[in-house]
Amino acid sequence: MTTGSQKWSGERLFFATAVVLALILGTGLCFLLVAVNKHEEGQTKSTDSADIVPIAPDHPRQLIDFSLTDRTGRTVTRAELDGRFLVVDFLFTSCSLTCPVVNKHMAEIQQLTTNRTDVKLVSLTVDPRSDTVEVLAEYGLKFGADTNRWLLLTGDKAQLHQLIATSFLNADLDDPFTYMPGNFSHTDRIAVVDVQGRVQAYFDGLDENVAAAVVAEIARLRK
DSSP states (O other): OOOHHHHHHHHHHHHHHHHHHHHHHHHHHHHHHHHHHHHHHHHHOOSSGGGOOOBOOSSOOBOOOOEEEETTSOEEEGGGGTTSEEEEEEEOTTOOSHHHHHHHHHHHHHHHTTTOTTEEEEEEESOTTTSOHHHHHHHHHHTTOOTTTEEEEEOOHHHHHHHHHHHTOOBOTTOTTOOSGGGBSOTTEEEEEOTTSBEEEEEETTSTTHHHHHHHHHHHHHO
16 A cells, blocks of 8 residues: 555656656757757858859759749849849748848848849749738848849749749658748759859858859859
8 A cells, every 4th residue: 555655755756757857858959959050050151152162953954934023013024134144042021040041141142243234133932922012022121122133023823933943943842841832942042043044053042151152153154
């Protein structure tokens, strides 16, 4: 027969064991988060733009025809961008993690190419249902986007997703837990397109030196 003192001792032992396990798990989780953070820093930060290696397209990719709407409300087509170098990124305005970082670097690229009339910046939303003209207009203001040089495009979802999937990114249809509309992979990349509309390289849009690396790649292509 279990006495009251034995029951109390057993409960204290259970409680103490639970506390110890919680501390062990908590400490392990902290070490894991620190390790992941250090790994990510090593992956996304470099000491100089020259250390950033361009990522080649997985197969030849060409900018296809499209007709979309800029945040100013005007129609933008593929023909308007002919003969220009394009710096392209991918966003959805409700993204609070990677998108702000990538577009901060897009703003830096805009600044570095101020006098280059042959360079256009293009941001394609992967979530056009939410990213309306009005929403993109407000988003562009946050980053000082020049309406003449940095296009933030929305439009028909099927057309946008076809453009992104054909010309830029693969869709990861095997990941049911992705938070990215369209299930696109590597949306934190910035693509560089040459004057013939060919995707020449991708860069890690989270790298702190990516702006200088993109500008250097355009200079190389220009030569």
